[in-house]
Amino acid sequence: MIPKIRRFIRLHKPLVAHSILLFIGVIGLFTALVPSVQKSIMLVRDLQTMNKEIGSIQKKVTTLSLLDEGGLEKSAHDVLSAVPADKSVSTLLSTVEALAGKNNLYISDMSLEGIGTLATGSGTQPTQPEGNSLSETITLQGELIQLRNFLSDCVRVRRLMRVKNMEITSLPKSTLITAKITLEFFYLPFPATLGKASDPLEPFSQKELGVLAKLASYPVSYAGSMQPIYIDDASVTPNVPTTPAVSDPFFPVQRTGAPGPNASPTPRPTPIPTSTPKPTSQPTSSPTSFPTPTP
Amino acid sequence: MPSQNINLFQTKTTLQPFFGSIEEYIRIASIIVLTIVFSGTVMAGIAFLVFGQKRDSMEKEKQQLIQQVKDNVAKESLLVMVRKRLVSVDTIMGTQVSFAPFITTTMKIIQSFPLSSFSMGQKNSVSISVHVATLEEAVAVLSTLMEMEQQKEIGNPVLQSFSMDGNKIQIGLSYTVIL
Numbered sequence: 001m002i003p004k005i006r007r008f009i010r011l012h013k014p015l016v017a018h019s020i021l022l023f024i025g026v027i028g029l030f031t032a033l034v035p036s037v038q039k040s041i042m043l044v045r046d047l048q049t050m051n052k053e054i055g056s057i058q059k060k061v062t063t064l065s066l067l068d069e070g071g072l073e074k075s076a077h078d079v080l081s082a083v084p085a086d087k088s089v090s091t092l093l094s095t096v097e098a099l100a101g102k103n104n105l106y107i108s109d110m111s112l113e114g115i116g117t118l119a120t121g122s123g124t125q126p127t128q129p130e131g132n133s134l135s136e137t138i139t140l141q142g143e144l145i146q147l148r149n150f151l152s153d154c155v156r157v158r159r160l161m162r163v164k165n166m167e168i169t170s171l172p173k174s175t176l177i178t179a180k181i182t183l184e185f186f187y188l189p190f191p192a193t194l195g196k197a198s199d200p201l202e203p204f205s206q207k208e209l210g211v212l213a214k215l216a217s218y219p220v221s222y223a224g225s226m227q228p229i230y231i232d233d234a235s236v237t238p239n240v241p242t243t244p245a246v247s248d249p250f251f252p253v254q255r256t257g258a259p260g261p262n263a264s265p266t267p268r269p270t271p272i273p274t275s276t277p278k279p280t281s282q283p284t285s286s287p288t289s290f291p292t293p294t295p
Numbered sequence: 296m297p298s299q300n301i302n303l304f305q306t307k308t309t310l311q312p313f314f315g316s317i318e319e320y321i322r323i324a325s326i327i328v329l330t331i332v333f334s335g336t337v338m339a340g341i342a343f344l345v346f347g348q349k350r351d352s353m354e355k356e357k358q359q360l361i362q363q364v365k366d367n368v369a370k371e372s373l374l375v376m377v378r379k380r381l382v383s384v385d386t387i388m389g390t391q392v393s394f395a396p397f398i399t400t401t402m403k404i405i406q407s408f409p410l411s412s413f414s415m416g417q418k419n420s421v422s423i424s425v426h427v428a429t430l431e432e433a434v435a436v437l438s439t440l441m442e443m444e445q446q447k448e449i450g451n452p453v454l455q456s457f458s459m460d461g462n463k464i465q466i467g468l469s470y471t472v473i474l
Contacts, residue, residue: 015318018325025328033332036339043346050353057360064367072373079380083387130386144410148398155391162387163394168413177410188383191375194368197361201371208378211385 053198060201067203075204078216082158083186087134092185094222095159096138102221103150108178109139131188135164140179141171147179154183158220161185397421400449400472404439408432411465422455422469433457433464440468447473 009016084091089112100107113135140147147168154161165182204212364371394415401413401423411424427433443449449470456467 012314012318015314015321018318018322022321022325022328025325025332028332028336029328033335033339036336036343040339040342040346043343043350047346047350047353050350050357054353054357054360057357057364060371061360061363061367064364064370067367067370067374069370069373072370072377075377076373079377079384083380083383128386129382130390131383144398144402148395148402151398152393152395155393160384160387160391162391166394166413166415168410170409170411175409177413186383186387188380191379194372194375197364201374204374204378207385208381211381211388212377214388215384 056198056200060197060199063201063203074216075212078158078212081220082160082215082218083131083188084159085187085190087187088159089134091159091222092134092136095157095161096136096183098221099150099153099157100138100140103142103146103153105140105142105146105150107138108141109137111137113137131186134185134187135182136185137180137182140181141176143175144168144177147177151181153221156218158215158218159185159222396474397472400443400470403443403448404436404468404470406436406439408436416469419472419474420451420469421472422467424456424465424467427464427466428462430464433466436466436468440470444470449473 081091092112093110096110097107114133140150151163151166154163162184163181164184167180168177170177397415397419401410401421405423405425409426411426413421413423415421425436427436437454440449440452444452450473452468452470454466455469456465458465
């Protein structure tokens, strides 16, 4: 067999040589050229994708640089006061109480439904577009016109609420009525993620700005504490001192007379020497005891 | 003296005609393939180099822009939070129904007579019962109801019940408030 091959090679030397070259060429075609072309095509596609991403990020950077952080904080405060991030039962109760008090209605009964655990509930992702909800049933007593005003105020106040149900009965031998109202309050957890850096970010649309303006016109009826994202009065009261008036809240504030020119804004008591305490026979007002306020 | 042996072996081998014909084709094909592979590889290499450099520069630019986005993450998070919450706020505002018009309508109907009960039903329907002292007062309530129906303030007014107990007359009415 081998002598035959040798003889064939010897007889067809140019044919064999060209065949080997062709074979090498074909191997090179599939092992070098095709992968290189594929990589180059992928690289071009990567460049196109990256170009789009850069354009998107560039637009986002421009959008972000044009945004006013103070305005955003105010908007955040407005929407958070309307729909807080957690159940915020305190704001819920104080809103209802403030509205009832404003309209001279007496709250005879109040119950919260579906409050569940006392946890904030901020981790519960909403299933409805309006967010998670919490129901409160209140029983109010008063005049019919006062109730009408209460119902009118209900839908124009922060936090936002929705009247689900209402029943009115009259009190016997009286012009007063009793209204049992079921209110629905809402809360929405903070978004968990921001998305990718290349995700597009548009400024507020006209519709969103309209909703924000409408919301900002609603008064906040509760005196509860919200997260201090934005302080409303900071822009209108520039003379508010940045240091607290009383650094020690347990130290009695001197009410009579104005402080002298050299008086410290936060008078501190003379420190009591800890060594060799001298007992006094007469009772003296020590800095830790509250003096009787002088009228 | 001449040799009388005859050499029967071929002194020279001859090429087979088939291999002779394909040799030329194989030669041309090998040259073409090698040329393509060489030039193609060179071109791909140049393209790879150029595009690679461009990709690197674009990657740098992208990283710089991402850093700028990161610097403004507070604004971005506020914007995203407000926007997501605005969807909720808009939905709530869109579905808020003020019950005040229902009370206003009822106050118009009952005038100054004491309301006994009030309940809301489906599709803005309201059922009330009102106490009056005389038949004239009952007629006044019903005529007000009819006037309001003609003025299209209410719809489907129905006298549900009418009971008289001594000096007390109780009228049960139902209607739909047109908002």
